[in-house]
């Protein structure tokens with residue numbers, strides 16, 4: 001007998017901070033995956049603008065970056081009808097659940113977060129409470145939507161594990177409330193490294209702009225940055241120990257072309273690093289060109305962008321409210337009379 005019951009798709013959720021132009025690291029580690037997952041999953045994506053103020057933001061630049069990030073996500077192929085793609089600060093349930101989860105997370109757990117340690121070293125003059133409790137807000141983001149899968153780069157793995165622990169703890173104290181999410185971390189691309197110091201991850205907050213490629217870099221800038229990329233003195237394109245720079249370039253090349261490391265080694269056998277760097281630069285330029293063209297078009301239509309995020313907020317809110325109400329009831333809050 002034929003089964004006509006529609007299959008409930010699994011839910012995917014992820015977010016990104018709109019604090020500047022996204023990097024090639026953001027793209028290969030996470031965003032490329034966001035787009036692909038829309039085919040088979042019920043996807044919820046957002047710009048994590050509440051997270052962004054854990055580091056001081058200039059208000060005008062912040063507003064501009066948020067709109068620009070929204071346009072970039074659409075340019076990449078996030079479909080605002082197929083997926084729910086909203087702005088975190090438009091849905092108040094995130095901040096509300098984050099408060100509740102703060103009270104189910106231990107000081108010791110938050111102290112162990114490597115991102116907190118790194119960021120507090122970097123912003124020693126502003127080690128604010130938000131920076132410390134940031135993972136509770138991220139847990140709220142994920143758990144509100146009962147996400148099954150969370151596509152992220154490797155640097156967010158520890159935060160995801162904490163979200164899982166918090167979900168398990170809450171479910172254990174009360175009764176099953178939250179779905180315990182799983183991370184989706186790509187095999188290649190999960191940790192794209194700085195082009196100037198390949199032992200450090202590529203980051204848009206790096207002072208040295210030659211260390212990262214942004215989604216809006218011109219072809220000329222991209223080629224220049226790859227040509228200057230730090231490698232080693234062996235002059236042989238092969239993946240291996242002590243070759244962090246080349247390994248990173250091979251990772252980038254592999255992510256974009258789909259070629260395996262073996263295939264890349266064969267392709268560049270007997271050829272120098274100059275040739276290889278040019279080839280990596282060219283595939284990146286070609287990958288970004290159509291995205292940049294779509295981005296420029298979208299940025300001309302602010303009314304369309306506003307329409308998309310305005311319509312997305314109540315769709316997100318409807319899902320989030322349901323979970324939040326359940327949590328409030330289980331914790332024992334007295335409901336408002338009607």
Ligand code: TYM
Pocket residue numbers: 013014015016017018025026027028029030031048051137138141142150151152153154155156159189190191192193201202203
């Ligand atoms: P964020 O904004 O720093 O980065 C967004 C995504 O990009 C990935 N990423 C990288 N991947 C590979 N190589 C790199 N060099 C690289 N740099 C960044 C990140 O792993 C991330 O997946 N806390 C999160 C945002 C967030 C979130 C969430 C994510 C808020 N709430 C809920 C998932 C679910 C962050 O700051 O990512």
